[in-house]
Amino acid sequence: MTPTRLAASRRLVVKVGSALVTNNGTGLDLAAIGEWARQIAVLRKQGKEVVLVSSGAIACGMQRLGWSKRPHAVHELQAAAAVGQMGLAQVYESAFAKHGLATAQVLLTHDDLADRKRYLNARSTLTTLLQLGVVPIINENDTVVTDEIKFGDNDTLGALVANLVEAEALIILTDQPGLYTADPRKDPNATLIGEAAAGEARLEAMAGGAGTSIGKGGMITKVLAAKRAARSGAHTAIASGREPDVMPRLAAGEAIGTLLVAGTQPLAARKQWLADHLQLVGKLILDAGAVKALRDGRSLLPVGVKSVEGEFERGAAVACVTPEGQELARGLTNYASSETRLIAGRSSGDIESILGYIDEPELIHRDNLILLG
Ligand SMILES: Nc1ncnc2c1ncn2[C@@H]1O[C@H](COP(=O)(O)OP(=O)(O)O)[C@@H](O)[C@H]1O
Numbered sequence: 001m002t003p004t005r006l007a008a009s010r011r012l013v014v015k016v017g018s019a020l021v022t023n024n025g026t027g028l029d030l031a032a033i034g035e036w037a038r039q040i041a042v043l044r045k046q047g048k049e050v051v052l053v054s055s056g057a058i059a060c061g062m063q064r065l066g067w068s069k070r071p072h073a074v075h076e077l078q079a080a081a082a083v084g085q086m087g088l089a090q091v092y093e094s095a096f097a098k099h100g101l102a103t104a105q106v107l108l109t110h111d112d113l114a115d116r117k118r119y120l121n122a123r124s125t126l127t128t129l130l131q132l133g134v135v136p137i138i139n140e141n142d143t144v145v146t147d148e149i150k151f152g153d154n155d156t157l158g159a160l161v162a163n164l165v166e167a168e169a170l171i172i173l174t175d176q177p178g179l180y181t182a183d184p185r186k187d188p189n190a191t192l193i194g195e196a197a198a199g200e201a202r203l204e205a206m207a208g209g210a211g212t213s214i215g216k217g218g219m220i221t222k223v224l225a226a227k228r229a230a231r232s233g234a235h236t237a238i239a240s241g242r243e244p245d246v247m248p249r250l251a252a253g254e255a256i257g258t259l260l261v262a263g264t265q266p267l268a269a270r271k272q273w274l275a276d277h278l279q280l281v282g283k284l285i286l287d288a289g290a291v292k293a294l295r296d297g298r299s300l301l302p303v304g305v306k307s308v309e310g311e312f313e314r315g316a317a318v319a320c321v322t323p324e325g326q327e328l329a330r331g332l333t334n335y336a337s338s339e340t341r342l343i344a345g346r347s348s349g350d351i352e353s354i355l356g357y358i359d360e361p362e363l364i365h366r367d368n369l370i371l372l373g
């Protein structure tokens with residue numbers, strides 16, 4: 001075991017599954033939720049940033065509607081989720097308020113994260129919430145998803161959120177102590193995996209589906225989520241949500257449950273992803289000051305842009321070119337080409353008066369920039 005791995009994490013995504021949140025289907029488990037809020041407050045006091053991904057809306061809605069059996073019809077599940085999400089939000093809000101923490105409800109779909117512009121919007125909202133000291137509480141937006149765009153489970157959503165906010169750790173809390181060599185509900189000889197590399201093929205063979213009718217994903221989606229989180233450099237821990245002080249202990253580097261280790265660092269992984277996925281749709285011609293700023297590892301501000309070529313939307317990939325015409329960097333722009341033309345050469349303090357609004361003070365944030373050569 002490598003105790004320092006999760007201990008180095010400054011930003012964590014914690015996912016709690018339906019089986020846990022709803023106390024095996026008997027309504028929301030207020031005591032457990034209160035306990036996680038307390039643990040997250042401890043992490044915040046240590047200067048760590050936490051995003052919570054919580055399931056449980058459907059199960060909570062079923063209880064509020066007096067349904068004892070989970071419906072099969074998608075529209076009924078969606079209705080139950082809409083009712084139950086109110087309950088979840090209420091309970092989390094009051095649990096965190098006891099520790100002086102504000103919460104924010106964020107409902108996402110797969111589509112939101114596949115679309116570059118909405119991806120950037122979700123990313124800036126979440127990072128702003130974290131900077132404000134708020135705890136974002138995320139669930140799938142069950143009201144609008146259809147089969148094709150459904151995450152199918154919140155483990156995948158947790159991994160996508162870890163990618164989105166470049167978390168160093170994804171903590172998946174469930175009703176089992178971790179990943180076993182086989183489903184422990186079915187195989188009494190199954191043993192706990194302490195640590196493995198995320199993405200190892202043998203893990204997928206060990207993991208089965210959900211053990212109860214309450215959860216949806218089971219262990220297989222957790223193993224796949226770890227593989228996905230590892231792509232942006234996040235390690236994944238799978239552990240029991242009932243283990244005392246599980247979050248602060250994991251975040252201090254203690255070996256609890258299963259640790260699935262990522263091979264790369266978050267920022268390096270994100271830049272690799274950017275390098276592999278960028279299709280350039282425009283060009284920004286920089287002045288000498290901006291060239292120097294980028295070479296020093298800083299963000300690109302509108303003031304350093306002399307001219308703009310091409311038509312593009314917010315979130316598009318553009319080339320950053322020196323006054324001599326040499327491609328210096330590539331990155332994702334925060335403003336569309338029409339807006340960039342208006343703010344080029346101007347100070348970031350003028351963006352709001354020119355455009356009528358401000359997204360970010362940077363035209364391209366350094367995290368979204370890759371220097372070439
Ligand atoms: N290899 C395995 N190790 C541990 N649990 C497993 C494994 N394979 C399948 N499971 C089942 O996965 C369940 C957890 O998934 P799920 O019910 O979807 O929970 P959650 O709501 O927390 O996502 C466990 O209760 C267990 O029965």
Ligand SMILES: N[C@@H](CCC(=O)OP(=O)(O)O)C(=O)O
Nearest residue numbers: 017018056057058154216217
């Ligand atoms: N988004 C839905 C379902 C998500 C779900 O079941 O996920 P999980 O129990 O974590 O496998 C809800 O809140 O009920």
